[in-house]
């Protein structure tokens with residue numbers, strides 16, 4: 019986990035390095051931004067730099083014993099807290115029970131998100147991963163351990179917004195009375211969902227989306243793309259390295275989502291209720307995560323088609339496959355219907371999250387699309 023493995027963010031890296039060199043490290047820091055842009059990667063690289071006892075200037079040395087342990091994520095002074103799922107075997111799960119899955123996922127890539135993490139835990143796609151109340155006891159126990167080898171103990175909390183209230187309250191107490199030489203690195207995607215009392219006790223490090231240039235360069239370097247294609251992918255990836263990687267191997271899921279989006283728009287245009295009904299049955303039979311992913315895809319496609327309809331190609335983020343359909347479809351997404359369409363898809367999305375009945379939600383949605391796409 020070196021700074022050099024983290025794409026872009028040179029200014030943040032420099033700030034972190036300087037904070038250690040000048041001995042002005044805040045005991046609780048909040049890395050806030052899209053994990054696809056590298057917030058977790060930054061926290062990990064900073065931790066290795068902190069632990070490194072070798073010759074370090076702009077990056078950890080990579081050869082000292084501390085670095086060796088960090089590179090396998092088995093440093094005894096590094097502790098992780100992250101959302102986990104309940105299973106038949108584990109009723110009150112804590113992070114430690116999934117530490118092997120966590121390590122092997124991160125050793126493959128420092129750019130992860132909830133979708134990948136659920137997959138790595140072997141979780142049902144409908145599962146909700148949370149940081150449960152039981153975790154707080156575990157956090158306290160770890161903080162009371164003496165640090166083994168380093169001057170510092172580091173606790174990385176990934177997605178603190180997924181913390182149950184009871185656990186947040188205990189964490190707050192801990193943050194109020196900092197433990198000596200203990201560093202909390204919180205990595206969030208939705209800072210606005212964290213309780214404000216915790217927010218106010220952390221130093222915020224905003225991790226912005228990556229620049230198109232950052233991503234394109236990395237694609238050329240690491241994936242050996244020619245510059246033209248790298249630029250195209252980087253453009254659509256809009257700031258997320260994770261998204262860029264996913265586009266490279268356009269996943270089965272994204273192809274499926276686009277297929278269904280096309281089908282939905284055609285069926286609604288034709289207003290044939292029987293095929294619409296069959297289509298709704300298919301969507302309703304998908305797992306909740308797949309339904310959410312489909313709806314997110316639709317919302318993105320509506321946005322892109324609307325923008326394209328305005329002729330602003332430069333800010334249209336579509337793959338070649340998506341563009342093909344969009345050529346004929348985009349004129350039908352305009353000022354007259356974009357807001358109601360957004361509203362309907364967003365409502366469907368939040369109803370799905372609340373465990374609503376898929377058949378009813380998707381039937382209603384199709385009817386609303388019919389009314390709006392061809393009044």
Ligand SMILES: [Zn+2]
Nearest residue numbers: 070079082085
């Ligand atoms: Zn080192």
